[in-house]
Amino acid sequence: MTDPLVRSERTRVAIVGGGPAGLLLSHLLHLSDIDTVVIDTRDVATIATTHRAGILERDSVRLLVDSGASSRVLVDGHEHQGIDLRFAGGSHRIDFADLVGASCWLYPQTEVFIDLHATRTGDGGDLRYGVTDVAVHDVEGRLGLPAVTFTDAEGVARRVEADLVVGADGSRSMCRALVPDRQQFFREYPFAWFGVLVEAPPSAPELIYARSAEGFALISQRTESVQRMYFQCDPGEDASTYSDDRIWHELQTRLAGSDGFTLKEGPVIERTVLPFRSFVQTPMHHGRLLLAGDAAHTVPPTGAKGLNLALADVRVLAEHIELALLKDDDDALAAYTDRALARVWKAQHFSYWMTTMLHRGAEASEFDERRQVGELASIVSSRAGSTYLAEGYTGWPR
Ligand SMILES: Cc1cc2nc3c(=O)[nH]c(=O)nc-3n(C[C@H](O)[C@H](O)[C@H](O)COP(=O)(O)OP(=O)(O)OC[C@H]3O[C@@H](n4cnc5c(N)ncnc54)[C@H](O)[C@@H]3O)c2cc1C
Structure with a gap:
């Protein structure tokens, strides 16, 4: 029974977590006219000032620029065409431009968040930061639509019903525990x-x-x-x-x-x-719930892959959600895990390799x-x- 004190709302995709994965997904779905509500327990100022990742892969930059999420990365970011490997007292340059004709960009995660937040806010995106008591209900959709309940920053209890819920709630994800047949792989x-x-x-x-x-x-x-x-x-x-x-x-x-x-x-x-640590959960989908970014996998930071994987997941996930919601393709959600994890395991290996090669x-x-x-x-x-x-x-x- 619906509690009369809880304000009920309806959207197409409820996104738990408004970090880079959640915000970029909201942006990409907006471009396809799919409404979303983004729900995050932290406030905007805290996220915008918490220093984390700094390196964007070439295709992460392309995605941010081509989708209209950030043009500032090309102005304020710094293109790096190589890195130095330093050992036995000397430096050795790995020249990306010469070896693979690519580069990466130094652009802090705080700036990526600021750009994504500004873009979504400018487009009228529905973003709820600083909320408490988040809970996700009925991801199998047995009782109707799945829903996310929470208390908003003004203390109002809310319930958002949606066709789909996406857990983009980071490395301590509560959403991933809602996948009953999950397998988890760790390395400490x-x-x-x-x-x-x-x-x-x-x-x-x-x-x-x-x-x-x-x-x-x-x-x-x-x-x-x-x-x-x-x-x-x-x-x-x-x-x-x-x-x-x-x-x-x-x-x-x-x-x-x-x-x-x-x-x-x-x-x-x-x-x-x-x-x-290294961590992967599979599958990244159950019923009407999907996982993206650190909620499903984390890597040691040595390979600079975590933020890039979160953005890569979301690019793929947006396509699968569009197929499911706009083309009624019932198999599209189940196909997401294999596509996302193919890249995740390559990145797991690369991060593990860089870590064990360089640490004592x-x-x-x-x-x-x-x-x-x-x-x-x-x-x-x-x-x-x-x-x-x-x-x-x-x-x-x-
Ligand atoms: C020191 C450090 C350096 C790093 N360096 C790099 C690097 O160079 N390159 C790279 O690619 N990656 C790097 N990473 C990893 C990168 O920061 C993460 O992979 C990236 O933040 C993942 O994005 P995300 O959106 O999945 O998760 P997050 O950024 O963690 O966002 C998840 C959001 O969910 C919210 N949330 C959590 N629980 C709930 C809940 N119950 N309800 C609602 N909201 C919730 C959180 O408040 C948060 O805002 C680094 C990480 C660290 C810590």
């Missing part, structure tokens, strides 16, 4: 990333992925005066106990080499420890250390090896 790693935002000029024009006896480090850029850097640490590390001096020491040690390279230092303005294992022996350097030397000295890395990093063609 015995290390984490210590991530910092620093006020300093860029130390290099492109990203540096460094492997050293002390562990991994990644040097990336944000603006002319703020940079993002990471170094490998134990998952139990407390970021607040690290002084600026200790952080710079950890980073400089991992980057040091006979070429005299040093990082340009400055105050550390943000620090966090980021544990990570907890029990690494002298043999392991030397074998790892041998692997990196094989990649940089072989056009085939370098091409494999360049293809994976810039993104496999769709």
